[in-house]
Amino acid sequence: MTDRDGASRGTFAEFTPAAAHDYDAWFDRPWGAHAWAVELAAVDDALPDRPDQTVVEVGCGTGRLIAHLTKRAATVVGVDSSPAMLAVATGRAPGRLVCADGRRLPFPDGVADVAITIATLEFADAAAVLEEMARITRPGGRIIALTLNPVSPWGLLDRPTRRAPFSTAAFLTRSELRRLGSRHGRARLAGRLFTSAQPGLRRLEPIATVVGAGVPWFGAVQVLVVDRPIRRCGRDLVRFSRPGNTAVG
Numbered sequence: 617m618t619d620r621d622g623a624s625r626g627t628f629a630e631f632t633p634a635a636a637h638d639y640d641a642w643f644d645r646p647w648g649a650h651a652w653a654v655e656l657a658a659v660d661d662a663l664p665d666r667p668d669q670t671v672v673e674v675g676c677g678t679g680r681l682i683a684h685l686t687k688r689a690a691t692v693v694g695v696d697s698s699p700a701m702l703a704v705a706t707g708r709a710p711g712r713l714v715c716a717d718g719r720r721l722p723f724p725d726g727v728a729d730v731a732i733t734i735a736t737l738e739f740a741d742a743a744a745v746l747e748e749m750a751r752i753t754r755p756g757g758r759i760i761a762l763t764l765n766p767v768s769p770w771g772l773l774d775r776p777t778r779r780a781p782f783s784t785a786a787f788l789t790r791s792e793l794r795r796l797g798s799r800h801g802r803a804r805l806a807g808r809l810f811t812s813a814q815p816g817l818r819r820l821e822p823i824a825t826v827v828g829a830g831v832p833w834f835g836a837v838q839v840l841v842v843d844r845p846i847r848r849c850g851r852d853l854v855r856f857s858r859p860g861n862t863a864v865g
């Protein structure tokens with residue numbers, strides 16, 4: 617979490633073009649690059665392997681994930697409410713961006729195979745954004761939400777120096793995130809980002825991810841994956857990955 621806030625710049629809605637560029641530049645610094653690599657790996661792990669899929673990212677910010685997702689999906693759309701952030705994103709993902717509020721997505725029901733959000737639920741009405749993500753995700757589709765963990769060692773260390781907009785963020789605890797996710801399907805929660813950016817430690821992240829599964833609250837990033845139910849015969853059915861578990865009744 618450290619330094620993602622940078623200088624005090626008000627809320628994201630108040631961001632100027634300079635503040636958006638400043639935010640984006642954080643990802644090119646050692647800790648930002650490390651955190652982003654870990655977040656991308658978490659998304660890659662959670663994203664179904666279906667090249668024909670449609671993915672919507674809510675709170676796409678400066679478009680780094682959108683640019684990456686185009687390698688994993690046929691249709692990718694990024695939504696953000698900040699024109700300044702979207703102006704930076706345009707350089708990475710032209711033609712794939714929509715300026716809108718994540719609480720009122722301008723898409724029909726069930727249009728997406730996957731809806732993703734990173735570090736955005738903390739700045740919006742998390743329940744309302746997840747509700748909208750669920751609405752636009754087709755039955756049997758998936759919601760992936762990464763949030764910053766306020767009670768991880770990194771989150772606690774970062775707290776005294778946090779500045780706007782991160783100082784006013786409504787960070788979600790693991791139980792809050794799980795509870796919100798469970799409203800929309802089968803929810804599972806994991807921790808990621810256990811190491812720091814120092815080259816020696818950074819290289820241990822894959823091992824730390826395995827070991828960290830036992831202490832997920834230690835991870836600076838929380839990864840929520842929600843499998844949307846399949847509706848059939850008036851009952852909600854969750855599709856399990858093993859063939860023997862596929863939809864009953």
Ligand SMILES: C[S@@+](CC[C@H](N)C(=O)[O-])C[C@H]1O[C@@H](n2cnc3c(N)ncnc32)[C@H](O)[C@@H]1O
Binds near residue numbers: 675677678736
């Ligand atoms: C911390 S940034 C994260 C951006 C990007 N996902 C990333 O990881 O760099 C939070 C983003 O959420 C956007 N945001 C905040 N509230 C929003 C809302 N209600 N609807 C859409 N986007 C929102 C902000 O404009 C900002 O771009």
